[in-house]
Amino acid sequence: MTAKRIDGKAFAAGVRARVAEEVARLKEGHGIVPGLAVVLVGEDPASQVYVGAKGKQTVEVGMASFEHRLPAETSEAELLALIDRLNHDPAVHGILVQLPLPAHLNADLVINALDPAKDVDGFHISNVGRLGTGQKSMVPCTPLGCLMMLRDHLGSLSGLNAVVVGRSNIVGKPMAQLLLGESCTVTVAHSRTRDLAAVCRGADILVAAVGRPEMITGDFVKPGATVIDVGINRIERDGKTKLVGDVDYASAAEVAGAITPVPGGVGPMTIACLLANTLTACCRANGLPEPQGLTA
Numbered sequence: 001m002t003a004k005r006i007d008g009k010a011f012a013a014g015v016r017a018r019v020a021e022e023v024a025r026l027k028e029g030h031g032i033v034p035g036l037a038v039v040l041v042g043e044d045p046a047s048q049v050y051v052g053a054k055g056k057q058t059v060e061v062g063m064a065s066f067e068h069r070l071p072a073e074t075s076e077a078e079l080l081a082l083i084d085r086l087n088h089d090p091a092v093h094g095i096l097v098q099l100p101l102p103a104h105l106n107a108d109l110v111i112n113a114l115d116p117a118k119d120v121d122g123f124h125i126s127n128v129g130r131l132g133t134g135q136k137s138m139v140p141c142t143p144l145g146c147l148m149m150l151r152d153h154l155g156s157l158s159g160l161n162a163v164v165v166g167r168s169n170i171v172g173k174p175m176a177q178l179l180l181g182e183s184c185t186v187t188v189a190h191s192r193t194r195d196l197a198a199v200c201r202g203a204d205i206l207v208a209a210v211g212r213p214e215m216i217t218g219d220f221v222k223p224g225a226t227v228i229d230v231g232i233n234r235i236e237r238d239g240k241t242k243l244v245g246d247v248d249y250a251s252a253a254e255v256a257g258a259i260t261p262v263p264g265g266v267g268p269m270t271i272a273c274l275l276a277n278t279l280t281a282c283c284r285a286n287g288l289p290e291p292q293g294l295t296a
């Protein structure tokens, strides 16, 4: 069997087009322009690229982009003061603090200083609790992107066995909550799980978010399963730097029914869902109906 390749790049383009349509409708009908503020502290090269892409795509869908690039030595007090200003700025509907932060800054403290209604990353403790209890929340972008692709490929997920490999706050845990919300039977596995391959082979849906290059090989995959690879790992191969996922694509694709590639799978959906979340936050702030199909 050769798996269907789920094209996250094309899917993300479709999500952005939907967001752009809704943004145009908001402008024409209500004179409202959704605004996204992105805060970057320091010069992490990958973060600089992601923040640049976020700003560019925000403008492309017709939203206002507010970029704040702060030096690595920015103090916690300075960062919190900026967040407080953004929390109170009516032109800003979404705020994102790019992670990782420099080591001297307490990421939990900083994230929990955001207005939860503007927390378009869905990382604030209030949004985490709301998601876990099935209440309306902001949903983390990467898991939301995975869910959109799964729904598109499978239709109903109800009753399916889902295994999430990885227990991070950013991906693993919220992904598990979203799959539970779809009535999947969910297992969260991790580096200490015994006989990980056997656990994974029970999965109709296998989400790999463990941060280990190509760890999930074909023998971890149930025939016909849907495999979602969240990993983004830069490795050296044949003297070149290469981007690979947590899944060994070649061997997994021989067994799976469908699989996301890296690059071009989940990654592009992360930013598309950030734009979708900003639109959702803007609609909620203005008491307007939320766009269909762009939330969990």
Ligand SMILES: Nc1nc2c(c(=O)[nH]1)N[C@@H](CN(C=O)c1ccc(C(=O)N[C@@H](CCC(=O)O)C(=O)O)cc1)CN2
Pocket (backbone or CB within 6 Å): 050, 096, 097, 098, 099, 100, 121, 141, 142, 232, 243, 262, 263, 264, 265, 266, 267, 268, 269, 270, 271
């Ligand atoms: N505040 C946040 N920080 C971080 C998040 C996040 O969701 N919120 N996620 C990651 C980084 N990230 C967005 O911030 C991100 C990662 C990857 C991609 C992407 O499109 N990847 C491409 C490959 C790009 C490349 O060549 O490097 C792909 O997979 O095709 C977008 C966004 C950590 N920080």
